Amino acid sequence: MPSTETAPGALPGDQTISFDVVLKPRDQAALDQFVQDVSTPGSPQYHQFLKTGEYAQRFGPTPQAVTAVTGQLARLGLVVNSVQGSVIRVSGSTSNVASGLHTSFKQYRLASGRVARANVAPPEMSTAVSPYVQGIVGLDTIVQAQHPTPTARAQAVQATARPNTATPSACFIEQTSGYYSADQIASYYGLD
Numbered sequence: 064m065p066s067t068e069t070a071p072g073a074l075p076g077d078q079t080i081s082f083d084v085v086l087k088p089r090d091q092a093a094l095d096q097f098v099q100d101v102s103t104p105g106s107p108q109y110h111q112f113l114k115t116g117e118y119a120q121r122f123g124p125t126p127q128a129v130t131a132v133t134g135q136l137a138r139l140g141l142v143v144n145s146v147q148g149s150v151i152r153v154s155g156s157t158s159n160v161a162s163g164l165h166t167s168f169k170q171y172r173l174a175s176g177r178v179a180r181a182n183v184a185p186p187e188m189s190t191a192v193s194p195y196v197q198g199i200v201g202l203d204t205i206v207q208a209q210h211p212t213p214t215a216r217a218q219a220v221q222a223t224a225r226p227n228t229a230t231p232s233a234c235f236i237e238q239t240s241g242y243y244s245a246d247q248i249a250s251y252y253g254l255d
Contacts, residue, residue, distance in 0.1 A: 082201035139163030
């Protein structure tokens with residue numbers, strides 16, 4: 064529950080909710096090994112990155128996994144809008160989503176004035192398809208990603224700063240100076 068909420072209430076049952084179902088890679092152990100090999104200096108695979116489409120071919124979900132999950136979503140009365148790599152984009156009425164994923168929703172007015180929704184229990188899928196599912200993303204709209212706008216100070220820092228290599232997260236400098244952030248790499252491989 065957000066700390067700045069006021070007047071929580073039920074979400075109308077006929078409101079449309081859009082979200083993503085993210086599927087697991089077909090062979091997590093092989094993917095982990097590939098990541099290790101491509102990242103380890105001295106490895107024959109070091110910096111031998113995948114070409115476009117190779118991730119899906121080698122590590123993406125199997126067609127059977129996609130068919131099983133999309134079929135289950137359709138049986139729940141949800142609409143499969145698209146399948147992009149490991150991501151299934153889905154929509155449906157609040158009542159169908161709540162019933163199908165064994166959760167419920169509340170809406171909140173945040174301190175900013177924006178009205179947001181949140182599921183009150185973790186979503187669940189049937190045991191027939193849950194082994195294929197990595198996660199469900201987008202049911203909660205309380206936190207929204209925002210792109211930073213460069214300020215004069217940030218631009219001045221960019222001119223003199225070095226990339227932050229101490230942590231795996233990208234800093235503003237990395238995003239604007241030719242380095243790829245983890246999110247950009249994930250997007251390139253269809254994992255965003």
